[in-house]
Amino acid sequence: MTAFDNHAPLLPEILSLHGKWKGSKPALVCGEEVVSWAQFDRATNRLANRLNADGIGRGHTVGVLMNNSREMVEALIGTMKSGACSVPLNLSVSNGAIAAMLEDADVSAIFASPDQKIRITEFLEQNPAVACIKAGPEFEAYKNGTSDAFPAAEIEDNDPLNIIYSSGTTGMPKGIVQTHKGRRDWAYDLSIALRYTSASRTLFTIGLYSNISWVGMLCTLLAGGTMVVHQSFDAEAALTVIADQKITNFAMVPIQLQRLLEVPDSGSFDLGSVQAVMSCGSPLHADLKQELFLRLGETTVTELFGLTEGVITTLDPEEAAGRMASVGKPLIGTDIKIVGDDDKEMPAGQAGEIVGIGRIIMPAYLNRPDATAEATWVGPDGRAWLRTGDIGQLDDDGYLYVVDRKKDMILSGGQNIYPQDIEAVLITHAAVNDVAVIGVPSKKWGETPLAVVVREPGATENPDPICQWTNSKLGKQQRLSAVIFAENLPRNANGKILKRKLRQKYKDWADG
Numbered sequence: 001m002t003a004f005d006n007h008a009p010l011l012p013e014i015l016s017l018h019g020k021w022k023g024s025k026p027a028l029v030c031g032e033e034v035v036s037w038a039q040f041d042r043a044t045n046r047l048a049n050r051l052n053a054d055g056i057g058r059g060h061t062v063g064v065l066m067n068n069s070r071e072m073v074e075a076l077i078g079t080m081k082s083g084a085c086s087v088p089l090n091l092s093v094s095n096g097a098i099a100a101m102l103e104d105a106d107v108s109a110i111f112a113s114p115d116q117k118i119r120i121t122e123f124l125e126q127n128p129a130v131a132c133i134k135a136g137p138e139f140e141a142y143k144n145g146t147s148d149a150f151p152a153a154e155i156e157d158n159d160p161l162n163i164i165y166s167s168g169t170t171g172m173p174k175g176i177v178q179t180h181k182g183r184r185d186w187a188y189d190l191s192i193a194l195r196y197t198s199a200s201r202t203l204f205t206i207g208l209y210s211n212i213s214w215v216g217m218l219c220t221l222l223a224g225g226t227m228v229v230h231q232s233f234d235a236e237a238a239l240t241v242i243a244d245q246k247i248t249n250f251a252m253v254p255i256q257l258q259r260l261l262e263v264p265d266s267g268s269f270d271l272g273s274v275q276a277v278m279s280c281g282s283p284l285h286a287d288l289k290q291e292l293f294l295r296l297g298e299t300t301v302t303e304l305f306g307l308t309e310g311v312i313t314t315l316d317p318e319e320a321a322g323r324m325a326s327v328g329k330p331l332i333g334t335d336i337k338i339v340g341d342d343d344k345e346m347p348a349g350q351a352g353e354i355v356g357i358g359r360i361i362m363p364a365y366l367n368r369p370d371a372t373a374e375a376t377w378v379g380p381d382g383r384a385w386l387r388t389g390d391i392g393q394l395d396d397d398g399y400l401y402v403v404d405r406k407k408d409m410i411l412s413g414g415q416n417i418y419p420q421d422i423e424a425v426l427i428t429h430a431a432v433n434d435v436a437v438i439g440v441p442s443k444k445w446g447e448t449p450l451a452v453v454v455r456e457p458g459a460t461e462n463p464d465p466i467c468q469w470t471n472s473k474l475g476k477q478q479r480l481s482a483v484i485f486a487e488n489l490p491r492n493a494n495g496k497i498l499k500r501k502l503r504q505k506y507k508d509w510a511d512g
Contacts, residue, residue: 008184010155010157010180010181010184011080011161011180011183011184011187011218011221011222012048012080012081012150012151012153012155012180013150014184014222015041015044015077015081015221016041016045016081016150018037018041018221018224019037019038019040019041019042020038020041021224022037022198022224023036023037023038024036024037024038025037025224025226026226027039027040027221027226027227028040028070028073028226028227028229029226029227029228029229029245030068030069030070030073030229033070035070037224040074040077041148042148043074043078043143043148044074044077044078044080044081045078045081045147045148045149045150045151046078046143046144046146046147046148047074047075047078047079047081047082047142047143048078048079048080048081048082048083048151048153049082049146049147049148049149049151050142050143050145050146051078051079051082051084051109052082052083052151052152052153053146054109054131056082056084056108056109057082057083057084057153058083058084058153058154058155058159059084060084060085060108060109061084061085061086061087061105061106061107061108061160061163062075062079062082062084062085062086062087062107062108062109062110062111063087063089063102063105063107063109063110063111063112064076064079064086064087064088064089064110064111064112064209065089065091065098065110065111065112065113065116065117065119065120066088066111066112066113066116066135066208067091067113067115067116067135067207067231068204068207068208068229068230068231068232069113069135069229069231070229071111071113071135071136071139072088072111072113072135072208073208073217073227073229074143075111075139076088076162076208076217077221078143079111080161080162080180081150081151081153082151082153083151083153083154083155083159084108085159085160085161085162085163085177086161086162086163087101087102087105087107087162087163087165087175088162088164088208088209089101089102089165089209090165090173090207090209090210090492090493091116091207091209091493092207092492092493093173095119095120095122097173098119098120098123099120099122099123101165101173101175102120102123102127102130103123103127104175104366104367105163105175105366107130108129108130108131109130109131109132109133110124110130110131110132110133111132111133111135111139112132112133112134112135113134113135114134114135114136117132117134120132155180156180157179157180157181158179158180158181158363159179159180160177160178160179160180161178161179161180161182161183162178162183162214163175163176163177163178163366164176164178164209164210164211164214164308166308174365174366174368174371175365175366175367175368176308176309176362176365176366177362177363177364177365177366178310178362179363181359182310182359182360182361182362182363183218184222185359185360186218186310186360187218187219187221187222188222189331189332189333189334189360190215190218190219190312190331191219191222191223192332193302193304193312193314193316193331193332194215194219194249194276194278194302194304194314195249195275195276195302196219196220196222196223196225196249196276197223197225198223198224198225199225199248200219200220200223200225200226200248200249200275201225201226201228201245201246201247201248201249201273202216202217202219202220202225202226202227202228202247202248202249202250203228203230203238203241203242203245203247203249203250204216204217204227204228204229204230204250205230205232205233205234205238205250205252205256206233206251206252206253206493206494206495207493208229209493210493210494211308212251212253212280212281212494213251215251215278215280215304216249216250216251216278219249220249225249228241228245228247233252233256233259235256235259235260235262235263236263238250238256238260239260239263239266239269239271240269242269242271242273242274243269243270243271243273246273247273247274248273248274248275248276249274249275249276249277249278250274250277250278251277251278251279251280252277252278252279252495253279253280253281253282253494253495253496254279254281254282254283254284254285254288254495255282255434255491255495256495257277257279257284257288257292258288261288261291261292261295266295267295271295271296274296274297274300275300276300276302277292277296277300277301277302278302278303278304279292279301279302279303279304280303280304280305280306281494281495281496282495282496282497283327283402283420283423283424284301284303285423285424285427285428286324286325286424287427287428288427289301289303289320289324290324293317293320298317298318298320299317299318300317301317301320302314302315302316302317303315303320303327303328304327305327305328305390305400305402307386307388308362309361309362309375309386309388310356310358310360310361310362310386311330311334311336311354311355311356311358311361311386311388312330312331312334312356312360313327313328313329313330313331313336313400314327314328314329314331315327315328315329315399316328319399323395323399325401325424326395326399326400326401327400327401327402328399328400329398329399329400330356330358331358331360333358333359334356334357334358334359334360334361335356335357335358336354336355336356336357336400337354337355337356337379337385338350338351338352338353338354338355338392338393338394339352339353339355339377340352340353343377346393348393348394348395348396348398349393349394349395349396350393351391351392351393351403351418352391352392352393353377353387353388353389353390353391353392353406354388354390354391354392354400354402355377355385355386355387355388356385356386356388357379357383357384357385357386361386362386374387375387375389389405389406389407390402390403390404390405390406391403391404391405391406391409391418402420403418403420403421404418404419404420404421405499408438408439408499409439410437410438410439410447410448410449411439411446411447412439412442412445412446412447412448412449412477417439417449417477417478419436419437419438419439419449419499420437421474421478422437422449422451422470422474422478422480423435423436423437423451425470425473425474426451426453426466426470429466429469429470430456430459431455431456431459431460431461431466432453432454432455432456432466433454433455433456433457433459434453434454434488434489435451435452435453435454435489436451436452436489436497436499436502437449437450437451437452437480438450438452438499438502438503438506439503440481440503440506440507440509441507441509442481448481449478449479449480449481450480450481450482450483450484450506450509451466451467451470451480451482451483451484452484452485452486452489452502452506453466453483453484453485453486454485454486454487454488454489455485463482463483463484463485464483466483467480467482467483470483484506484509489502490502
């Protein structure tokens with residue numbers, strides 16, 4: 001008796017089925033360009049078939065060095081359908097870092113925006129076998145002339161789908177490998193947690209090389225929704241497109257959400273279409289979260305804590321009341337624990353490193369068995385969990401509170417001080433627009449907390465009163481040595497504050 005074929009399709013097949021059944025519906029909007037699902041399916045099939053014809057497929061990697069655009073989305077999905085593994089690269093890093101990542105990933109080809117191709121001239125000269133296809137007419141010519149039928153590439157569950165390099169806030173980025181099965185399952189689970197449907201119209205203002213954008217991209221495409229892609233973030237432009245394009249979903253880092261609220265007359269924009277907003281990348285302070293609930297609705301904003309490596313928790317907006325500082329509970333089918341310095345599990349209410357396990361976690365870092373081993377915690381049952389490098393604690397109901405990055409923790413007078421605790425107080429001061437607390441050398445304490453503050457526009461307060469006000473609200477061991485003003489704080493492309501740059505800048509600061 002012949003058994004029915006009930007295999008679980010991977011993303012390439014799922015997206016092509018959307019081309020069949022959602023053909024006339026918009027899949028992608030980039031400026032004036034509107035691409036239907038049928039057009040998107042054919043275009044990505046042609047690109048995949050051309051890559052395969054050039055001998056690029058399973059077992060190969062393809063660099064993507066592009067600005068947000070239709071071509072970039074097609075390059076990522078076309079590479080996926082070819083069986084090759086895409087390597088989308090952060091455009092904000094140095095030319096040398098880009099070359100190092102392309103070398104580390106051993107790319108066979110590169111898709112590049114014209115302005116980005118110039119940056120890898122030396123790499124291409126040193127690697128003449130690597131083809132580089134430039135966006136524009138060259139890209140269109142490359143994909144055209146091949147079959148638009150679904151590619152015949154064989155793809156297995158555990159084949160790499162993409163490699164995303166870590167943000168590099170603490171040094172050289174590491175290549176994070178994600179598989180076809182892992183990404184499909186990740187998208188399924190996140191679609192539920194973040195409320196994506198076939199009616200979703202998702203705005204993208206962060207580079208599509210970022211895993212933040214991959215959340216929205218894969219969830220939207222999996223559900224058969226519509227991507228609305230912008231090249232960069234501008235707060236007023238974002239509000240305009242949300243209103244005009246009837247955007248239902250978007251993901252932003254807290255500083256972007258703060259900028260939306262700061263736009264003059266922001267209340268005049270019609271944001272009634274918005275159904276689900278993801279905040280991620282750094283802590284969403286309780287005051288800002290409350291403001292967003294008032295502006296967007298109490299069932300709209302979901303805070304996500306997560307790593308590209310695969311550990312994710314979300315705080316559903318319906319559960320935020322009374323626990324505004326929490327980042328929620330683990331994603332469906334995943335688990336977390338808190339472990340102490342002795343690698344033993346910690347009880348509720350005590351801080352330690354967050355470790356996680358589940359089907360969405362990466363198999364390993366690329367070419368870095370040392371980093372993979374360092375990131376592994378083995379539980380009493382012998383199962384390998386991922387160390388996040390983040391310090392957190394669980395309350396009695398199992399809600400997670402992220403205390404700080406392990407590497408950002410300040411050791412002062414033998415006591416652990418978590419900068420995020422101090423930042424949560426400082427950000428509530430009327431004169432403070434943005435803040436980062438770092439540990440700097442101290443003759444007396446070894447390290448001491450220093451606050452680097454960006455003032456609100458028009459604020460005239462001096463540093464000392466802000467420091468005194470903050471210290472009056474902190475425990476004795478948490479108190480700041482000083483407040484220093486800055487015009488802005490260094491951030492990576494995902495909005496994460498680069499505290500190592502601040503520590504380097506103020507390494508010679510002394511408390512006397």
